[in-house]
Amino acid sequence: MPVSDLSPSAQDYLKLIWSATEWSATQMTVGAMAERLGVMPSTVSDGVKKLVRQGLVAHAPYGSIGLTDEGREHAVAMVRRHRLLETFLVQMLGYGWDEVHDEAEVLEHAVSDKLIERIDQKLGYPRRDPHGDPIPTADGQPHLPAAxxxxxxxxxxxxxxxxxxxxxxxxxxxxxxxxxxxxxxxxxxxxxxxxxxxxxxxxxxxxxxxxxxxxxxxxxxxxx
Incomplete structure (x- = not known):
């Protein structure tokens, strides 16, 4: 299943689960996801159950939420979209680095894979976004610095x-x-x-x- 076939909420959930553990050992839970997304825990719980049925996440009741291999692939693809869009908005459209997160949150659900690859090419294949977050490669490989x-x-x-x-x-x-x-x-x-x-x-x-x-x-x- 291409990542574009997932609902925007599913894309957000997967990206959030992956991003939460990128720079720390923090495990994502239903409560933490609800707080980050600004929704009720019951809403997140229903969404996570759907992702479990799709084989994208693993979640024991009241435990942490983890990504399956397929879920991780989709999550990294969404992270790549988001960070390339942030970089494009700053470098090509003159946005400030404090303005781009919310814009990219909207755009990442609408752009095609083809457009993302064109943006990557136009920008000269950047390795990080305006905040220093590493941009995963097209084949899904993140490159986290030893920071x-x-x-x-x-x-x-x-x-x-x-x-x-x-x-x-x-x-x-x-x-x-x-x-x-x-x-x-x-x-x-x-x-x-x-x-x-x-x-x-x-x-x-x-x-x-x-x-x-x-x-x-x-x-x-x-x-x-």
């Missing part, structure tokens, strides 16, 4: 930002004001866990920046 959250990065080291969560547009605008984006280089000056503060300094700057727990937890870095 760690800034909140857990070793102090005294120079690192480069590789990914910033796009979950909160307001936070993205805040990061823009601070000059934080993928490929920005910075040094980790200090972690103050009892104050939930991480102090950083951008390369070439002469002042420190204090980030709260939610901000430093939304940034992934790699050793420079």
């Amino acid at each position: 760690t959250r800034l909140s857990a990065a070793d102090t005294g080291r120079t690192v480069a930002i590789t990914r910033i969560s796009d979950a909160d547009p307001e936070m993205l605008r805040y990061f823009t004001e601070l000059g934080l984006a993928p490929d920005t280089k910075l040094s980790v000056r200090e972690h103050r866990p009892y104050a939930d503060v991480t102090t950083i300094r951008l390369q070439g700057r002469d002042r420190d920046i204090d980030l709260g727990a939610s901000a430093s937890g939304a940034i992934w870095v790699v050793a420079d």
